[in-house]
Amino acid sequence: MPHPVSPDPSPYDAVLLLSFGGPEKPEDVLPFLQNVTRGRGIPDERLKEVGEHYYGFGGKSPINDQNRALLAALRESFADTGLDLPIYWGNRNWAPYLTDTIREMTEDGVQRAVVIVTSAYPSYSGCRQYRENLADAAAQVEGAPRIDKLRHYANHPSFVASFVESTAEALSRLPEGSAIAYVTHSIPTAMNETSGPDGNAYVGWHLDVAAEISAELERRTGTTRRTDLVYCSRSGPPRVPWLEPDVNDHLEELAAAGVPGVAVVPIGFVSDHMEVIYDLDTEAAATADKLGLPMARAATPGTDPKFVTMLRDLVIERAAAERGDQPERPCVGKLGPGWDDCRPDCCPALRRPDRTAPTTTEKETA
Numbered sequence: 001m002p003h004p005v006s007p008d009p010s011p012y013d014a015v016l017l018l019s020f021g022g023p024e025k026p027e028d029v030l031p032f033l034q035n036v037t038r039g040r041g042i043p044d045e046r047l048k049e050v051g052e053h054y055y056g057f058g059g060k061s062p063i064n065d066q067n068r069a070l071l072a073a074l075r076e077s078f079a080d081t082g083l084d085l086p087i088y089w090g091n092r093n094w095a096p097y098l099t100d101t102i103r104e105m106t107e108d109g110v111q112r113a114v115v116i117v118t119s120a121y122p123s124y125s126g127c128r129q130y131r132e133n134l135a136d137a138a139a140q141v142e143g144a145p146r147i148d149k150l151r152h153y154a155n156h157p158s159f160v161a162s163f164v165e166s167t168a169e170a171l172s173r174l175p176e177g178s179a180i181a182y183v184t185h186s187i188p189t190a191m192n193e194t195s196g197p198d199g200n201a202y203v204g205w206h207l208d209v210a211a212e213i214s215a216e217l218e219r220r221t222g223t224t225r226r227t228d229l230v231y232c233s234r235s236g237p238p239r240v241p242w243l244e245p246d247v248n249d250h251l252e253e254l255a256a257a258g259v260p261g262v263a264v265v266p267i268g269f270v271s272d273h274m275e276v277i278y279d280l281d282t283e284a285a286a287t288a289d290k291l292g293l294p295m296a297r298a299a300t301p302g303t304d305p306k307f308v309t310m311l312r313d314l315v316i317e318r319a320a321a322e323r324g325d326q327p328e329r330p331c332v333g334k335l336g337p338g339w340d341d342c343r344p345d346c347c348p349a350l351r352r353p354d355r356t357a358p359t360t361t362e363k364e365t366a
């Protein structure tokens with residue numbers, strides 16, 4: 001259904017979907033893992049183990065197909081509202097590689113684009129590293145467009161609403177009085193401490209989002225239940241502290257505490273990629289099974305129309321802001337809307353604290 005008034009995309013002439021990337025066949029697994037971990041001090045043992053997770057699924061991660069589906073859904077949503085912007089796709093760690101995508105955008109004459117990153121929270125891994133990748137790619141392509149990154153969207157009401165629905169659905173498969181375990185990707189505690197403009201933003205944002213989901217469910221059902229924020233997918237050397245507890249240890253604790261079941265809610269992830277289908281659906285599910293603890297995993301946003309519409313609205317919001325308007329910035333929770341421009345010292349890299357990574361590629365070259 002065409003929209004009565006088409007939204008104004010200016011000053012943007014394109015959108016870029018930027019994601020992590022993943023292998024598509026067994027031969028891709030090792031080179032993919034090398035791309036991900038180059039210079040990051042991940043022990044060989046851990047790499048072998050993670051390789052096995054991928055081989056167990058035929059050497060193919062679901063993440064690229066999920067991004068293809070998201071692209072299709074975004075294009076449909078843009079067309080439905082008369083938002084006339086081409087959408088490109090590039091990855092950090094696998095084809096289509098970001099640099100190739102930026103080259104294509106440049107050849108197509110794109111001047112100024114806005115980037116949607118498939119990571120909802122502030123941290124070096126989820127934000128600044130992508131901005132460094134953008135700056136590096138833009139530096140390799142003569143005449144590359146300026147690219148602005150959208151604000152973090154985990155506390156957008158639509159993102160939270162998507163998880164409220166999926167959590168309610170998971171709880172409906174469990175006994176009365178079941179707990180909720182919100183799960184996200186573990187990161188080094190030092191990376192959390194330096195995340196966001198004032199530090200601790202990674203954990204702080206997750207706690208805020210979790211509290212909003214719990215509060216809405218409590219409003220709906222009148223039931224108060226145990227809720228925790230726990231972590232999956234720890235890597236790195238054992239002597240380096242990462243965020244805890246691990247989801248598997250947490251399941252042991254819940255079983256010991258006698259809870260009748262647990263909804264595992266992956267609020268740290270926007271789609272069912274390998275961390276979700278292996279670390280949660282395979283490994284954590286086996287732990288729960290061993291403990292005799294009923295577990296139901298809540299769906300990630302994926303191509304939920306709430307999520308797709310939110311991304312479209314954020315593009316429209318940012319375009320308005322760049323034109324000097326003061327758009328509404330929907331958000332829930334205690335922390336306020338995410339910032340459009342990350343400060344130069346936001347989420348510093350632990351390994352290369354001297355490196356700069358401004359929010360827009362234009363400022364990087366200025």
Ligand SMILES: CC1=C(CCC(=O)O)c2cc3nc(cc4[nH]c(cc5[nH]c(cc1n2)c(C)c5CCC(=O)O)c(CCC(=O)O)c4C)C(CCC(=O)O)=C3C
Nearest residue numbers: 020022036040050061063118119125126185187235273274
């Ligand atoms: C915060 C965060 C997100 C969420 C935000 C976002 O979505 O971006 C995320 C997502 C993802 N992580 C992914 C895969 C991997 N992450 C690794 C390693 C690491 N992740 C880290 C953090 C995060 N990672 C960190 C601090 C490391 C240590 C090395 C380093 O400092 O960089 C490794 C190396 C092996 C290992 O040790 O696990 C792999 C293979 C995939 C693709 C899955 C698929 O293929 O379906 C996705 C979406």
Ligand SMILES: [Fe+2]
Nearest residue numbers: 125185233275
């Ligand atoms: Fe990761």
